[in-house]
Amino acid sequence: MPRMLDVSDEVRAEIGDEEADRLLAGDSAPGGYDCTSCRTPGDPEQERTSTVLFIGEETAVLAFAHSTCLPSQVVQVTEEQLQGAVRSIGGNDTAPAPAAPPVQAAYAPPGHVAPEQVVPEQAVLGVTSGLVLVAGELHPALVVEPTAPVARPGSLASGDEFLPLLIEQGFVPVTELSTTPPVLHGWSVLLAVGQLHAVLQPNPNGGQPVAWWQAHQPLQVTEGWRTAANKHQQVLLFAAPVGSIGRQPREDLLRDALDRAAANGRLVAAALPLAGL
Numbered sequence: 001m002p003r004m005l006d007v008s009d010e011v012r013a014e015i016g017d018e019e020a021d022r023l024l025a026g027d028s029a030p031g032g033y034d035c036t037s038c039r040t041p042g043d044p045e046q047e048r049t050s051t052v053l054f055i056g057e058e059t060a061v062l063a064f065a066h067s068t069c070l071p072s073q074v075v076q077v078t079e080e081q082l083q084g085a086v087r088s089i090g091g092n093d094t095a096p097a098p099a100a101p102p103v104q105a106a107y108a109p110p111g112h113v114a115p116e117q118v119v120p121e122q123a124v125l126g127v128t129s130g131l132v133l134v135a136g137e138l139h140p141a142l143v144v145e146p147t148a149p150v151a152r153p154g155s156l157a158s159g160d161e162f163l164p165l166l167i168e169q170g171f172v173p174v175t176e177l178s179t180t181p182p183v184l185h186g187w188s189v190l191l192a193v194g195q196l197h198a199v200l201q202p203n204p205n206g207g208q209p210v211a212w213w214q215a216h217q218p219l220q221v222t223e224g225w226r227t228a229a230n231k232h233q234q235v236l237l238f239a240a241p242v243g244s245i246g247r248q249p250r251e252d253l254l255r256d257a258l259d260r261a262a263a264n265g266r267l268v269a270a271a272l273p274l275a276g277l
Helices: 009-015 017-025 079-089 162-168 223-232 251-263
Strands: 049-055 060-066 073-076 103-106 124-134 137-146 188-192 195-201 210-220 234-239 268-276
Touching: 009 017, 009 049, 009 060, 009 073, 124 210, 124 223, 124 234, 124 251, 137 195, 137 223, 162 234, 162 268, 188 223, 188 234, 223 234
Parallel strands: 049 073, 137 234, 188 268
Antiparallel strands: 049 060, 103 124, 124 137, 188 195, 195 210, 234 268
């Protein structure tokens, strides 16, 4: 039976025609796999399957996903993220699960690559994951709030440009959480082995997406959050200026904070497609 495997031109260019042809012929593709997105079994002889190539600084990992979960694509990740995912896949990752959100990570304004180390002059983002009820349906959400005002790159002004910078990238202002925001193409949320690793943005220099936000340690999400993400194949990202949301310990309190920020004109949002490992 022919394999229903999809190898995109992007993946083919990275792995070469010979390896791509071997995959399509079934010589090097698995007989079965765990989907890199939803973590449930897949079979390339029974259902359409995507090849997803994750590339770090020194390592590349070819993974497989249901085509209904992810298209065939190349995803750029850090070497540390890739090695951590490989350890988890191999069952050798014995590190304890990360602490509950929010977590902090390096941040670069949209259009600028986030550096690997946090230095004092950089803004730091707090990121909280939770389920948000919109139009009677639960959606996976990430809520992003910096710990300090964010200045426009190169500006010496003291104002907070966090929301204007995001609006320039395609995020939309939200006045109430009554409908889901539009999809922001080119951006995505990277889930690796069922954990949250990064929010990716288009590379301003072209080529593979780069990290806009990146977790220092993979962020554990709930089974309900992951199930909703796989159902919708996207994550709602809400962003608010410093002091708008705060550290909310429960999802109902988080929703109340989002509603207040929206009513006060201090919230932007977008729906981001999933990428996975």
